Amino acid sequence: MKLQCDVEVVNRMLPTCGLRNKGKSSRAVLSIGRHVDSLCLLICTAKDRSGSKYKLKENIEKFFTWFVEEGKATVRLKEPAVDICLSKADTSSLKSFLSAARLAHTGSDPASLPLSALGPVRARDVEKPRKKLSVLSRKDYPLRSSFPAALEQLQVSYCRLTRVDLRMLALRSLTRLDLSNNHIRKLPASLGDLSGLAELILHNNRLEGFGDALCSSTLQTSLQHLDLSQNQLRVLPARFCQLRHLVKLKLDENQLRRLPFHMGRLSRLRFLSAAHNQLSVLPAGFRKLSLENLDLFGNPFTQANALEHSIRLTFPLTLQELAARAVVDLRIPHGPHLVPVHLCEELSLSEVCECGRACVSASILTAVGLNLHLVAHTVVLVDNMGGTEAPVQKHFCSLQCYCQFMDSCVQRDPR
Structure with missing residues (x-):
């Protein structure tokens, strides 16, 4: 049984000696296996790949599992007097590991336990999970290997992608996804399952639409920055304004003939650019916006006439x-x-x-x-004549x- 997570081993006797624990966790691999005639816990880190062994049978004083759903738990040993603090673990793997440790403590038949060989681990197994990744050429695109599961920021540009790779949609920790400068024509509805996605950059692709399903997904409460500039959009769906947490929206250099009907519902929007489109008039709700910066340059706006x-x-x-x-x-x-x-x-x-x-x-x-x-603090001129x-x-x-x-x-x- 193996578990990859962050580990901090706290010696409970240090305070009695007037010492303080370092209080810093390290990436580690925990294994439960047989050593001589007993079941042991082996903790291997980057500094100590051979690992430290701790006896488990009748040696666990208590389990602390209040935050197990957040990937956190603590195992308190009797001898030595240490607390093994686990964090940043996969929830299901952590639960399985704690269950195996509990069985080892009670002296269950080893044949019924998923035991592992206790030995040194590879360096890559104890590396900190990668949070950021940039792929800026087609030759660097991972075809055989998968994307690191813990990625929070991913940029894949200049790779001539024609669709969103489904492997990206499995990265549940993503907060920023940059797919600019590709050939993507359509966005999958499952993109809306990335519940933590705050920034979505789709600049310079070949998008022809932004689906209704995305507007009704978890992006409603997570998405803050959306860049759809330099695409082939003609219209945005009416439900687009359900993305009410948007702060920054870029729509430049598309073929938009109108903006979403209820634009005024984007109450958190502060930066809007929709330059060089085909807008002739703005929607009625536009006057409800409260922006810091607005750019509508290069649109063929008609002359307003209430008689028409x-x-x-x-x-x-x-x-x-x-x-x-x-x-x-x-x-x-x-x-x-x-x-x-x-x-x-x-x-x-x-x-x-x-x-x-x-x-x-x-x-x-x-x-x-x-x-x-009246709706923006800073306004880029609407035309070459200096109009606002x-x-x-x-x-x-x-x-x-x-x-x-x-x-x-x-x-x-x-x-």
Whole structure:
């Protein structure tokens, strides 16, 4: 039975001699096996690859397993008077190891135990697990060997990857994944299973979409930095704004014709760049953002004109629209278990009129100019003329609300 983890051996007698333990753990391999006529625990480290042996039979005073689910445990021996503190262990392997140690302590039949040969270990077995790895050429890409299981930061660039390697998706400790400068066209839904992923860099690939499944995955609560610049994106899904922990978002040099409908729901977003796309107007929720830096240079924004409008109203309103507005206005709980899925999607895309009431699928849509300094502290110029204003969509729930808005515009600008 072997276990790889961090180990600190604490001598309980040192304080009585006025000494203090070093208090530093080392990477080690622990083995349970037969030595002469007894079962022993062998602890091998990088400094002592031959290892130190400790008798187990009737020699364990206590097990401390309060934090075993975090890969931590302590085995207290009677002789010598030491505490063997284990940490950074695989949870299932640790549980199996402690079970074997308990059986060895009680004197169980050795034939029933998964014993190991007690001997020196290889240097690579006691090396600290690798946390960072950068692969910057195709010839260095690991084809036969696997990625280190403990990786927290992985960069694979300039390797001409056409898809995300499934071996990367098994790295559950990843916090940063950089797959920039490859040929990736599609992201697998299982990428959302990396529950600790905070940074995802996909700069300069050939992505044509960002799947709905990713927006509904654990990335909702983990992802903070997302770089999708220099790809082939035409649109982002409506659910994209469920990634509410995003702080930095880069969308430069794509083919985006519009930004996500409810952009304003990204309340933690502080850095946004979407330069050199095909944006003609910004979504209505854009005015709710509170950014530190904003770059929208090189987009073909149209000239905002409130007189130019699109009417999507029926007179009178349909019963479905009236009911949908009531559900949103009154915040009535709803879901696929109560109403059809397509209605849930319509309700999630509802907008708010100037009067404060909701409009779902029926509204009057126009665009008004927005000084981008109202939503961002630092604004990169929108065009070569030095402008910092861009058109933003505005929705009205009725003809009356639209007329009142137009009257107020005339009063502010009599010309």
